[in-house]
Structures are given as structure tokens and as C-alpha cells.
Amino acid sequence: MSRALNLNAPQEHVLATCVKQKVAITQxxxxxxxxxxxxxxxxxxxxxxxxxxxxxxxTGPVSRIPARMMHA
Incomplete structure (x- = not known):
């Protein structure tokens, strides 16, 4: 399985779930x-x-913010 997932959930909720499950996030x-x-x-x-x-x-395509724009 890929280490990357796209989820239809707010970032704060995903972070809280990962903390609760003791799962390490790289990005x-x-x-x-x-x-x-x-x-x-x-x-x-x-x-x-x-x-x-x-x-x-x-499971389908998603729109992401280009990395160079994220650090501007």
C-alpha cells in the first residue's frame, strides 16, 4: 500500500486521529x-x-497547491 492518502476530512481531524492512533506523519x-x-x-x-x-x-484525482506556492 502507498504511504500517501487523500482524505475527505479536515486536516485538524486527520491530525487528531493520527495522534490518537500513534501514527507518524511525514507530510x-x-x-x-x-x-x-x-x-x-x-x-x-x-x-x-x-x-x-x-x-x-x-480515489480520484485531486487538486494540490504547488510546493513553490506553499512556501511563498
Missing amino acids: IESLVSGGTRIVLKNGDDAATIGRIYKSKVI
Whole structure:
């Protein structure tokens, strides 16, 4: 399983869930199209979060903010 997930959930909620599950995040960002993109430390952690958010996993394309704009 990929370590990256796109979720139809607010970033604050995803962060709180990861803390509760003791799952390590390597990157997190809000999506332009709504929701949150998260990259987890390993596939097992991604599987855990994927199970929790199974009905909220975005499987299609998403709009992201280009990295150079995020640091401006």
C-alpha cells in the first residue's frame, strides 16, 4: 500500500486521529479541492488510517497547491 492518502476530512481531524492512533506523519497538506493529503511513515500506518477513513478516502484525482506556492 502507498504511504500517501487523500482524505475527505479536515486536516485538524486527520491530525487528531493520527495522534490518537500513534501514527507518524511525514507530510500533511490541505487540498485545493477540499480534504487532506497525508503521507505516513510506513505502509502499515497508511493501512491503519485507510481503514479508519475507508469511506472518506479520495480515489480520484485531486487538486494540490504547488510546493513553490506553499512556501511563498
